[in-house]
Amino acid sequence: MAHALLKIEGINKRFGGLHALNNVALTINKGEIYGLIGPNGAGKTTLFNVLTGLYQPDEGSFTFDGQDLFRAKPHIVVETGIARTFQNIRLFAEMTALENVMVGRHIRSKANALGAILRDKKTMAEEKAIEAKAWELLAYVGITDVAYERARNLSYGHQRRLEIARALATEPKLLALDEPAAGMNPSETEDLKALMEKIRHDGVTVLLIEHDVKLMMGLCDRIAVLDYGKKIAEGVPDVVRKDPKVIEAYLGAAHA
Amino acid sequence: MTMALEINKLDSNKKVGLFLVSAIVLAVLPFLIGGLLGNSWLRIVDFALLYVMLALGLNIVVGFAGLLDLGFIAFYAVGAYTFALLGSPHFDIHLPFYITIPLGALVAAFFGILLGTPVLRLKGDYLAIVTLGFGEIVRIFMNNLNAPVNITNGPQGVNLIDPVKIAGLSFGKPLEIAGHTFNSVYLYYYFFLALTVLVVIMTWRLQHSRIGRAWVAMREDAIAAAAMGLNIRNIKLLAFALGALSGGVAGGLFASFQGFISPESFGLLESVMILAMIVLGGMGHIPGVILGAVVLTVAPEVLRDVIGPLQMKTFGRMLIDPENARMLIFGLALVVMMLLRPEGMWPSKRRKAEFDDAKKG
Ligand SMILES: Nc1ncnc2c1ncn2[C@@H]1O[C@H](COP(=O)(O)OP(=O)(O)OP(=O)(O)O)[C@@H](O)[C@H]1O
Ligand SMILES: [Mg+2]
Numbered sequence: 001m002a003h004a005l006l007k008i009e010g011i012n013k014r015f016g017g018l019h020a021l022n023n024v025a026l027t028i029n030k031g032e033i034y035g036l037i038g039p040n041g042a043g044k045t046t047l048f049n050v051l052t053g054l055y056q057p058d059e060g061s062f063t064f065d066g067q068d069l070f071r072a073k074p075h076i077v078v079e080t081g082i083a084r085t086f087q088n089i090r091l092f093a094e095m096t097a098l099e100n101v102m103v104g105r106h107i108r109s110k111a112n113a114l115g116a117i118l119r120d121k122k123t124m125a126e127e128k129a130i131e132a133k134a135w136e137l138l139a140y141v142g143i144t145d146v147a148y149e150r151a152r153n154l155s156y157g158h159q160r161r162l163e164i165a166r167a168l169a170t171e172p173k174l175l176a177l178d179e180p181a182a183g184m185n186p187s188e189t190e191d192l193k194a195l196m197e198k199i200r201h202d203g204v205t206v207l208l209i210e211h212d213v214k215l216m217m218g219l220c221d222r223i224a225v226l227d228y229g230k231k232i233a234e235g236v237p238d239v240v241r242k243d244p245k246v247i248e249a250y251l252g253a254a255h256a
Numbered sequence: 257m258t259m260a261l262e263i264n265k266l267d268s269n270k271k272v273g274l275f276l277v278s279a280i281v282l283a284v285l286p287f288l289i290g291g292l293l294g295n296s297w298l299r300i301v302d303f304a305l306l307y308v309m310l311a312l313g314l315n316i317v318v319g320f321a322g323l324l325d326l327g328f329i330a331f332y333a334v335g336a337y338t339f340a341l342l343g344s345p346h347f348d349i350h351l352p353f354y355i356t357i358p359l360g361a362l363v364a365a366f367f368g369i370l371l372g373t374p375v376l377r378l379k380g381d382y383l384a385i386v387t388l389g390f391g392e393i394v395r396i397f398m399n400n401l402n403a404p405v406n407i408t409n410g411p412q413g414v415n416l417i418d419p420v421k422i423a424g425l426s427f428g429k430p431l432e433i434a435g436h437t438f439n440s441v442y443l444y445y446y447f448f449l450a451l452t453v454l455v456v457i458m459t460w461r462l463q464h465s466r467i468g469r470a471w472v473a474m475r476e477d478a479i480a481a482a483a484m485g486l487n488i489r490n491i492k493l494l495a496f497a498l499g500a501l502s503g504g505v506a507g508g509l510f511a512s513f514q515g516f517i518s519p520e521s522f523g524l525l526e527s528v529m530i531l532a533m534i535v536l537g538g539m540g541h542i543p544g545v546i547l548g549a550v551v552l553t554v555a556p557e558v559l560r561d562v563i564g565p566l567q568m569k570t571f572g573r574m575l576i577d578p579e580n581a582r583m584l585i586f587g588l589a590l591v592v593m594m595l596l597r598p599e600g601m602w603p604s605k606r607r608k609a610e611f612d613d614a615k616k617g
Pocket of ligand 1: 041042
């Protein structure tokens with residue numbers, strides 16, 4: 001029996017009359033790459049926002065690594081071990097790539113205002129460690145050469161990688177990636193796939209939203225399909241792709 | 257970060273040189289100004305130092321954390337009143353400055369949190385309006401807390417506030433050294449300078465720390481910052497508290513320097529002026545903010561001295577009331593400056609780049 005890292009049940013989220021998440025339940029096991037697919041507007045990003053504390057779910061339950069995270073604040077969620085990237089890249093645009101990753105270390109460091117002002121030994125050592133870790137992560141995702149560039153000036157692919165490095169800086173147990181391959185060419189996508197496998201290999205569980213079905217089939221251990229806020233299928237890729245409800249959802253969406 | 261790199265790039269000889277030159281200039285400045293222009297000008301320089309402290313405090317809130325605050329003068333008022341009430345004949349309490357100034361700073365920081373807590377969810381114009389209201393409320397309290405129990409002495413203000421005394425030396429009286437008399441503005445100059453240097457070091461170190469990075473991140477994208485684990489509430493409150501702290505120190509110094517305070521000194525226009533110093537100097541950039549504060553304190557005084565005599569010389573009579581002309585020219589200069597250099601006189605590299613990007617669209 002695989003060890004459950006994240007477990008949600010009966011999650012509902014409504015925006016006025018729109019039922020964006022309808023009784024969603026899912027379990028993500030430690031060490032897997034878990035895919036989330038579904039047509040546009042299915043509620044995938046909304047689910048991410050609920051899982052990271054940016055949205056408050058209306059009902060349901062949410063536990064992660066044995067802790068109750070139902071309606072927890074975003075910084076608590078991160079501290080417990082979930083980090084994310086955004087579908088529409090949200091870097092700190094005027095900060096350098098290095099500084100962006102250093103911000104990701106915030107939650108794992110302690111220096112307070114007094115330490116910052118007095119610059120005691122502990123604070124200085126911590127600051128050094130923050131910078132060293134940031135360099136390490138830039139190297140990990142392969143973008144050390146742009147460390148001193150402002151984030152807004154990076155190429156699209158580099159920005160995506162920087163977002164991943166920044167998220168990894170929080171030392172997550174679960175890394176949630178919202179369409180990391182969007183807008184990438186096939187060779188960039190291939191590199192990204194390798195990066196995700198490396199991340200998983202290094203012990204981080206991955207939750208992945210992607211539209212690129214081929215990529216998802218090759219990468220994910222399990223996939224869940226959302227449609228109109230409901231989970232309509234879940235399982236290993238080969239079974240999910242043949243599920244009539246899934247085919248219907250995609251064809252239906254394509255016809256609409 | 258970038259700033260740190262800039263300075264580190266200078267080789268250490270140049271750094272030491274720069275430091276020595278500034279130290280010497282700042283050390284002899286009062287004798288140059290006091291000797292050549294007179295004590296009233298040195299007094300203006302002293303005020304400039306107070307405004308540098310205020311502007312650096314507000315810069316933490318507005319420049320670093322990106323929270324628009326139009327009521328900042330309230331913290332100056334809180335610091336000033338704390339000093340005045342605990343060091344004047346009003347209650348006949350005469351605590352020494354080394355208690356009243358830190359205490360005033362702490363009380364101001366407490367007020368900073370008091371203001372910060374209800375406005376956590378607000379930003380931009382809404383935040384500006386609430387902070388403006390807060391500034392006015394504090395002033396109105398100072399104005400009216402004279403009945404039924406007389407705490408602040410109302411509109412009359414507090415008089416005969418104790419001057420700073422260090423080791424028996426009272427800053428209130430002129431100092432006699434070898435037959436030369438030095439007005440108290442000399443002593444206050446060095447005292448203010450020392451504290452200003454402390455505030456500069458404090459804000460500079462904060463900026464280049466984990467806390468400073470968190471402020472920038474929050475200013476750039478609060479949602480992404482929260483999703484990266486930053487506790488937005490604490491980071492905001494810390495900015496309000498630390499900004500208020502500097503304002504409170506400046507307030508205490510102001511009270512002892514003037515010897516008299518009243519609610520009139522803490523109006524909205526003062527808050528706006530301090531904000532203008534930051535914007536005009538270069539928001540978020542400590543050297544720029546210092547420059548902004550000095551220029552905006554000194555320029556109106558220079559205009560005051562120049563406009564009257566200039567009119568007499570050119571027209572043989574006063575065409576425009578010098579007081580009006582002074583503010584007119586000052587206001588116009590601000591408008592022109594902001595149109596030509598919206599990023600400020602001396603912006604940080606980052607901010608300059610932001611404006612360049614905005615221009616490119
Ligand atoms: N803050 C919000 N307020 C109102 N409606 C929202 C909000 N966020 C999302 N929605 C709506 O919820 C539904 C689900 O949106 P969501 O962004 O989760 O879809 P998605 O599956 O991520 O789609 P895509 O593949 O296009 O990214 C959409 O109809 C969207 O308009
Ligand atoms: Mg989405």
